[in-house]
Amino acid sequence: MKKRSLSQISPNSIMKDVNPDLDIERQNPSFDVERLTNILDGGAEKTQIRRTVETWIQNDPELSRENQYFQSQNERYEEGIRKSLYLAKKMDEMGWVEGGPHRDYCSRSLSSDLAFNVHQVFVKSILGLGTDEQIAKWVPLAQKFYIAGTYAQTELGHGTYLRGLETTATFDVATQEFILNTPTLSAMKWWPGDLGRTATHAVVFAQLYLNGKSYGMHPFLMQIRSLRDHSPLPGVTVGDIGPKMNFENVDNGFLVLKNVRVPRENMLARFSQVLPDGQCKKQGTDKINYLTMIVVRVAMIQREVVIILMKACTIAIRYSAVRRQSELKPGDPEAKILDYQTQQQKLLPQLATAYAFHFVSSYLQEVFDKAYTDTKEGKFDQLPELHALASGIKVIATEYSSSGVEVCRKACGGHGYSLLSGLPSLYTRLVASCTYEGENTVLLLQTARFLIKCFGMAKDGHPIPSSVAYLSSKNFGKCQAWKKGDFLNPDVYIDAYQQRAFRMLQNAAIKLQSLVQLGVAQHEAWNSCSVQLAWAAMAHIHYIVVEQFAKALQRYEREADVHRILKHLCDLFALHGMYLNTGDFMQDGYLSTEQVAMVTESYLDLLPVIRRDAVPLVDVFDFTDTSLNSALGSYDGRVYERLYEWAKKSPTNNQDKRVFETYLKPLFKNALSKL
Amino acid sequence: MKKRSLSQISPNSIMKDVNPDLDIERQNPSFDVERLTNILDGGAEKTQIRRTVETWIQNDPELSRENQYFQSQNERYEEGIRKSLYLAKKMDEMGWVEGGPHRDYCSRSLSSDLAFNVHQVFVKSILGLGTDEQIAKWVPLAQKFYIAGTYAQTELGHGTYLRGLETTATFDVATQEFILNTPTLSAMKWWPGDLGRTATHAVVFAQLYLNGKSYGMHPFLMQIRSLRDHSPLPGVTVGDIGPKMNFENVDNGFLVLKNVRVPRENMLARFSQVLPDGQCKKQGTDKINYLTMIVVRVAMIQREVVIILMKACTIAIRYSAVRRQSELKPGDPEAKILDYQTQQQKLLPQLATAYAFHFVSSYLQEVFDKAYTDTKEGKFDQLPELHALASGIKVIATEYSSSGVEVCRKACGGHGYSLLSGLPSLYTRLVASCTYEGENTVLLLQTARFLIKCFGMAKDGHPIPSSVAYLSSKNFGKCQAWKKGDFLNPDVYIDAYQQRAFRMLQNAAIKLQSLVQLGVAQHEAWNSCSVQLAWAAMAHIHYIVVEQFAKALQRYEREADVHRILKHLCDLFALHGMYLNTGDFMQDGYLSTEQVAMVTESYLDLLPVIRRDAVPLVDVFDFTDTSLNSALGSYDGRVYERLYEWAKKSPTNNQDKRVFETYLKPLFKNALSKL
Known part of the structure; x- marks a missing residue:
């Protein structure tokens, strides 16, 4: 490539022609890029709707993301409020209906820019926990933003463990009111989004006390700020919890209540009601409501997790096709860094992982939809399996994706450290998902509890759910691969992953049982096995992802080109996981030293194969430049021009x-005087 | 613990008494805490000097770090300049001499707050590359800050590969000047610290052209901004590169040169000189100068890397002794999270790693000092080994420490995501060290090149350096451990690490050789093996760290308590590494499935043992609260009070x-009207 000289660069405009180093990567894709985009979108029609929405966003100056990396927390918050309300108005004007695909693509594209996310949770919690009258009164007001809500559950000293929450709601029969209190410092509500500077109302979770007796956690809808001047109501102390690693657009807040009175009819009462005489009346089953926690996890995997990993892959792979460094062959010009095996080994497994998680999240959605239908019909038997799957997939998706984004970022060297690359904020945002919506270690141990139960049932000959069928049906011997090519057979690697999951779980189960038999208390034995239990859960979910990716492929068997490239990605995902965890697979000689060498070779052989399509494979994701907001990752590959143009706009230069x-x-x- | 009620918390002062949950952890340490602090400091006298310096810093309001997490990039930069100049003045007043321990502790304690770091590199580069006259002219001016300098090597399109740099310096015999130019966009200097908004002068690296012929990279000292009004000199375009993941205190900059003339005597000419007639004259050897690159890596491991991991461990472990969550035993109060095996498994290996890196960095310093003495006497034969060690240890220390800090941060749940915890900024700062001073993959491959060479020499029966002696002297069979306790024998695990390093290197070497024999070009074969070569280098360095930790222990054999706790940490570091990489150790049956189970049990058994001393072991690091600057990690464990007090000061509340x-x-x- 002829170097572009400085005088050829216009200082105020980015050139529109594509960097030849990137252009050439797009010349001969081995597959139909548009077709694969349609597959990921769920059909050509959806691709079209998505593009309609994204083109509008890209072109509307009110939604511009320019200069975002230069903004303070206060500026980001104000932008979040402004854009959210603008967007709501526009969507109404355009007739993009609630629950429709346009609206969905809007919020997916802009979510990291918007406020009012927990306001939506506030609405959903009323819909899920409120009576029909409560829904009729509050939901329309909230949907029109006439009030702003938050969902206040977590406390300063209490997260995952709901029973530990300390906020109290004591019923006063005389006035027919609940008296809400924050009895200790650690009881103050802490972290709820939209609470710090926005919310006028809150659904507050508190321990209900009736006649001096505790009735456990209940939700109370209360006003916390004046609608006239936004000042906190009497007894309410409320504010923002300050700077975080990311989420500057969200005003996470704290809330202290001192004898704040809430009328009896404001306890959300779909499932239990306090009668005027102070009796508590339970009604219906909240098992459907239990699904609302799961649905959040199911939705976040696709919308918040996989999409961020896809963005990071897009940025890092495009940059690696443009960035040149060192001689690969003596005397040649500097080589594209994407041609180095070490760079391929960093980036291409992340790309395969993004595809894997896309397909497993579709699978999880299907499982969820089925369970949801069943639950509505009063059948609850699939819930434990769904919960174990959703928890486990949430964990593996957030863990692998966040570390994958960081691998992508570091693979871009110094420029990956600049906020202008877009990569630091992708990481700092995504990594939060390892903690929110269920801390990952806690979730893994919940999945492990399900597995241990199934393991015992399988041993006793009872039927077990399909996702764990391998626990009863399998008789594992040794891996049957004889040459490295055998490891490109999904049957071979699925068997290996099943064997590994079985073995890891068996190790933990045997230890658990023997400790209990030695007289160790159950809770102590569980704690002593928890590292291995968590690992067994991870091995199980890893197997699920591999198997579901392999199954998804089969749908495209008639489209040779698309099938071939997806198969390569599936193989890479599976073999990379084996390469990184050989010890697990070698237990009891399931894999021999020679087979480990074959796995390694098979894995490394895939890298140059996928490398040829690496840029088309990220083009498939079809992100707009606005959405990537990256000086390194734009479609035209004009990396250095953009870094320079953007840097000059930095407030540090003004x-x-x-x-x-x-x-x-x-x-x-x-x-x-001296010079 | 009785809960502190809100009314007992003074809103404007943090309570000074220690949280009983933390206090109890300090009641019965199994070892002499002060003695271990002295050992890490290098003697009781050094501890005393360090405390003198840190107490002064803690008490001087001019050096306060209060509100740092609320500051913008511009504010951080201004603070950096102000504090640096204040500190320089104070150190002079106190008579703390250049190169003395007081000054060293000052800069170590405050480095993340200061500016002028690359200004110091500017000074060192003149000292290393300049003639005596050049040193006499420029160094005193820079040391008094009468000029501010930067070291401009990296370019927008070029990092690690120095020969790829594009900036040109063409000698004009007529005027006896060099004409410096930035010929392309990718040639602009990019990233140098202190360049963006501070420097008046720069040492610029450029390709020297004499009579149309290239003579390679040379350093040119040039003025870039006016000393009177700070405006860029004619032909100079200079500015700041904008926001980064961290390092807001540093003004990393860009620099474009257009026909800027530099007098002949401003080329730093210790090793080569341009004569008036345009002839280039080489003089002396620059091998000593080569050491200056290594010395930076040696120094950064202790001062910038290990210290940050130690801080993260301090914060996360103290917090985990205070934070309570869920019932461990049914009916009991919520348990300290430090009592969960999963939490111990996250934090305690990081603690062991911090100690391991402390001792290996002392070892590296010794190797360096010896090589330095030898080099001065004209003996250069230790340089390749030193380079391989320093590169490899830089890699393992930065990789493990940065991922370790992130493990600590995530182990603190939601509060670890708040900047007020101090943990996010420790991570975002430390992770940069994986890229600067030699990108880690590049460095690993340099170490691998040394290892491959030694491997060949050993095979041919030639003598090889002591750090790789195992490549020739060993005859590896199977691991000789029979019960889990055997894995607490350093001879056993050192042998295992040697075997693994040998095996990984052998795998790569055999593959490399067979590819070449098949006719693959050397550079292609190297690239095809580079993933395995990099991993072999990592395995070698991992072995070095384990062995040096085990050796360091031996010095304290007569102090039973200190020896015992260090031995536990060394065992944990070694076994944790085996647990995470069992596959490598199982090759050819070196470890059997049963032995892997023993390693796992031995590793897990150590966790509760070390957990008992976890808080004393971080107290050993002896950080002041100012230095930690963490709402979660302060000595008194008043976590929730501090989070609340600090949050209230956030500008988002004002x-x-x-x-x-x-x-x-x-x-x-x-x-x-509706409510």
């Missing part, structure tokens, strides 16, 4: 000379 | 009502 005048000039003047 | 008045009030007024 300061007055105060630092010079105050601190430097008095010193520098001493050099004037 | 905004006018503009957002409410502009966006929210017009909507909320619609609800007034």
Whole structure:
């Protein structure tokens, strides 16, 4: 490539032609890029709707993301409020209906820019926990933003463990009111989004006390700020919890309540009601409601997790096709860094992982939809399996994706450290998902509890759910691969992953049982096995992802090109996981040393194969430049031009000379006579 | 623990008494805490000096770090300049001499707050590359800050590969000047610290052209900004590269040169000189100079890397002794999270790693000091080994420490995501070290090149350096451990690590050789093996760290308590590494499935043992609260009080009502009639 000289670069406009180093990567894709985009979108029609929405967003200056990396937390918050309300108005104008695909693509594209996310949870919690009258009264107000809500559950000293929450709601029969209190410092509500600077109302979770007796956690809808002047109501102390690693657009807040009175009819009462005389009346089953926690996890995997990993892959792979460094062949020009095996080994497994999680999240959605239908019909037997799957997939998706984004970022060297690359904020945002919606270790141990139960049932000959069928049906011997090519057979690697999951679970189960038999208390034995139990759950879910990816492929067997490239990605995902965890697979000689060498070779052989299509494979994701907001990752590959243009706009280049005048000039003047 | 009620918390002062949950952890340490602090400091006298310095810093309001997490990039930069110049003045006043321990502790304690770091590199580069006259002219001016310098090597399109740099310096015999140019966009200098908004001078690396012929990279000292008004000199375009993941205190910059003339005597000419007639004259050897690159890596491991991991461990372990969550035993109060095996498995290996890296960095310093002495005497034969060690240890220390800090951060749940925890900024700062001072993959492959060479020499029966002696002297059979306790014998695990390193290197070497024999070009074969070569280098360095930790212990054999706890940490570090990489150790049956189970049990058994001393073991690091700057990690364990106090000071709580008045009030007024 001929170097572009400085004088050829217009300072105020980014060139529209594509960097030849990137262009050439797009010349001969081995598969139909548009077709694969349609597959990921769920059909050509959806691709079209998505593009309609994204083109509008890209072109509307009110939704611009320019200069976002230069903004303070306060500016980001204000932008979040402004954009959210603008978007709501526009969507109404355009007739994009609630629950429809346009609206969905809007919020997916803009979610990291918007406020009112927990306001939506506030609405959903009323819909899920409120009576029909409560829904009729509150939901329309919230949907029109006439009130702003938050969902206040987590406390300063209490997260995952709901029973530990300390906020109290004591019923006063005389006035027919609940009296809400924050009895200790650690009981203050902490972290709820939209609480810090926005919410006028909150659904507050508190321990219900009736006649001095505790009735457990219940939800109370209460006003916390004036609608007229936004000042906190009497007894309410509320504010923002300050700077975080990301989520500057969200005003996470704290809330302290001191004898705040809430009328009896404001306890959300679909499932239990307090009668005027102070009796508590339970009604219906909240098992459907239990699904609302799961649905959040199911939705976040596709919308918040996989999409971020896809963005990071897009940025890092496009950049690696443009960035040149060192001689690969002596005497040649500097090589594209994407041609180095070490770079391929960093990026291409992340790409395969993004595809794997896309397909497993579709699978999870199907399982969820079925369970949802069943639950509505009063059949609840699939819930434990669904919960174990959703928890486990949430964990593996958030863990692998966040570490994958960081691998992508570091693979871009120094420029990956600049906020202008877009990569740091993808990481700092995504990594939060390892903690929210269920802390990952806690979730893994819940999946493990399900597995241990199934393991015992399988041993006793009872039927077990399909996702764990291998626990009863399998008789594992040794791996049957004889040459490295055998490891490109999904039957071979699925068997290996099943064997590994079985073995890891068996190790933990045997230890657990023997400890109990030795007289160790059950809870202590569980704790002593928890590292291995968590690992067994991870091995199980890893198997699920591999198997579901392999199954998804089969749908495209008649489209040779698409099938071939997806098969390569599935193989890479499976073999990369084996390469990184060989010890698990070698237990009891399931894999021999020679077979481990075959896995390694088979894995490494795939890298140059996928590398040829690496850029088309990220083009498939079809992100707009606005959506990527990356100086390194734009479609045209004009990396250096963009870095320079963006850097010049940084506020660090538009300061007055105060630092010079105050601190430097008095010193520098001493050099004037000497130079 | 009785809960502190809200009314007992003074809103404006943090209570000084220690949280009983933390206090109890300090009641019965199994070892002498102060003695171990002295050992890490290098003697009781050094501890005393360090405390003198840190107490002064803690008490001087000019050096306060309060509100740092609320500051913008511009504010952080201004603070960096102000504090640096204040500190320089104070150190002079106190008579703390250059190169003395007081000054060293100052800069170590404050480095993340200061500017002028690359200014110091500018000074060192003149000292290393300049003639005596050049040193005499420029160094005193820079040391007094009468000029501010930067070291401009990296370019927008070029990092690690120095020969790829594009900036040119063409000698004009007529005027006896070099004409410096940035010929392309990718040639602009990019990233140098202190360049963006501070430097008046720069050492610029450029391709020297004499009579149309290239002579390779040379350093040119040039002025870039006016000393009078700080405006860029003619032909100079200079500015700041904008926001980064961290390092807001540093003004990383860009620099474009257009026909900027530099007098002949400004080429730093210790090793080569341009004569008036345009001839280039080489003089002396620059091998000593080669050490200056290594010395930076040696120094950064202790000062920038290990210290940050130690801080993260301190914060996360103290917090985990205070934070309570869920019932461990049914009916008991919520348990300290540090009592969960899964939490111990996250944090305690990081603690062991911090100690391991402390000792290996002392070892590296010794190797360096010896090589330095030898080099001065003209003996250069230790340089390749030193380079391989320093590169490899830099890689393992930065990789393990940065991922370790992130493990600590995530182990603190939601609060670890708040900047007020101090943990996010430790991570975002430390992770940069994986890229700067030699990108880690590049460095690993340099170490691998040394290992492959030694492997060949060993095979041919030639003598090889001591750190790789195992490549020739060993005859590996099977691991000789029979019961889990055998794995607490350093001879056993050192042998295992040697075998693994040998095996990984052998795998790569055999593959490399067979590819070449098949006719694959050397550079292609190297690239095809580079993933395995990099891994072999990692395995070698992992072995070095384990062995040096085990050796360091031996010095304290007469102090039973200190020896015992260090031995536990060394065992944990070694076994944790085996547990995570069992596949490598199982090759050819070196470890059997049964032995892997023993390693796992031995590793897990150590967790509760070390957990008992976990808080004393981080108290050993002896960080002041100012230095930690963490709401979660302070000595008194008053976590929730501090989070609340600090959050209230956040600028997000001190905004006018503009957002409410502009966006929210017009909507909320619609609800007034309805509620």
